[in-house]
Amino acid sequence: MTGIPADLTWLRAxxxxxxxxxxxxxxxxxxxxxxxLRETGDPTNIVTTTRVKWDAFTQGVQAGEFDHFVEDxxxxxxxxxxxxxxxxxxxxxx
Numbered sequence: 001m002t003g004i005p006a007d008l009t010w011l012r013a014x015x016x017x018x019x020x021x022x023x024x025x026x027x028x029x030x031x032x033x034x035x036x037l038r039e040t041g042d043p044t045n046i047v048t049t050t051r052v053k054w055d056a057f058t059q060g061v062q063a064g065e066f067d068h069f070v071e072d073x074x075x076x077x078x079x080x081x082x083x084x085x086x087x088x089x090x091x092x093x094x
Contacts, residue, residue: 004030004036004046004048005030005031008028008029008030008036009028009029010026010027010028010038011027011028012024012025012026012040013024013025013026021040021041022039022040022041022094023039023040024039024040025037025038025039025040026038026039026040026043027054029051033050033051033052034048034049034050034051035049035050035051035053035054036048037049037074075080
């Protein structure tokens with residue numbers, strides 16, 4: 001892989017209807033089964049992974065494999081309005 005494609009379509013994980021600056025995580029599905037992630041506060045810092053690894057990660061999130069990372073955030077009671085990217089389909093149908 002050589003560089004980040006310039007024409008990526010970024011999907012933002014933010015509460016529905018929230019247009020604020022975030023910071024939010026954004027995901028883009030690129031060519032050759034690559035998935036790109038960035039944080040809106042630093043959009044030039046892009047992490048690249050594969051579609052297989054992304055799918056494994058999102059399935060792990062759905063299965064609760066990472067719940068222990070948020071156990072100390074008991075004060076957060078309503079996260080149901082956060083966009084769920086675990087089921088996001090690749091806009092190009094891959």
